[in-house]
Amino acid sequence: MNSQVLSGQMVELERGQVSFLGPKLELHDCSVISETDGRGMAFPGLRMHGGVFDQKQALWNFHFQGVHFLRVKFMGNYIGCDFGDWEDMHRSSVSECDFSSARMHDCRLLNCDMKGILIPKWPCFCLFNPVEARDFVISQQWPKKIGLTLDIYTDSDPECVAALGDVSVLAKESGLPMSEIRERLQTIPGLHIVE
Structure with missing residues (x-):
C-alpha cells in the first residue's frame, strides 16, 4: 500500500x-x-x-x-x-x-x-530519562538479572526519553516476587508505575 x-x-x-x-x-x-x-x-x-x-x-x-x-x-x-x-x-x-x-x-x-x-499499566513500569538514573542504578546492589536489565536501560543516549519494562518478566527471570521487585524499582529516580 x-x-x-x-x-x-x-x-x-x-x-x-x-x-x-x-x-x-x-x-x-x-x-x-x-x-x-x-x-x-x-x-x-x-x-x-x-x-x-x-x-x-x-x-x-x-x-x-x-x-x-x-x-x-x-x-x-x-x-x-x-x-x-x-x-x-x-x-x-x-x-x-x-x-x-x-x-x-x-x-x-x-x-x-x-x-x-x-x-x-502495572506490571509494566516506565523509567523516564533513563540516562539520568544511571549513577543511582550502578551505585546499588541488585539481583543479577534485574541489575543487568537496569544497566542496559540506563546505558543509553539522551535521545532515549523512556525505557519500559515488565515486572512479571523480571520476576520470572529472577525468581523474586513482583512486590519485592516493585519496592526496589520505586527507589530509582524517574521511575513511574501506573495502576
Whole structure:
C-alpha cells in the first residue's frame, strides 16, 4: 500500500506475508491488525493519525522506522521495540500515543514528548530519562538479572526519553516476587508505575 490516504479502514498485516505500508501512505483513524512478526512488515513512509495498532502476536526487537504515529492506541505485546528515531524526527516519530493497553518489555521511546503519551499499566513500569538514573542504578546492589536489565536501560543516549519494562518478566527471570521487585524499582529516580 502506498501513495494514498485512507480513513476509517481496517488494514491487515497477514502472517507469512511481507507487508509494506508506504511510501506516502496516510492512515487516518484506521485499525492496523498485525498477525506478522518484524520480518513481515516495513514502513517506508507511513503516517498514522489516530486509530489502533493491534499486534496480535508478540513483536520482538523491531524498530518502527519510517513511520510517524500521532494519537494512535497500541494493543498487543512488544518486546525490545523502539518507537521514534535516534537522530531524525522527520524520519520516525511517536506523539500523543496511548500504550496503556499494551504489554511492553525492553522497549524504548525516542526523541518524543512524554507528556502526551500514556504508558502501560502495572506490571509494566516506565523509567523516564533513563540516562539520568544511571549513577543511582550502578551505585546499588541488585539481583543479577534485574541489575543487568537496569544497566542496559540506563546505558543509553539522551535521545532515549523512556525505557519500559515488565515486572512479571523480571520476576520470572529472577525468581523474586513482583512486590519485592516493585519496592526496589520505586527507589530509582524517574521511575513511574501506573495502576
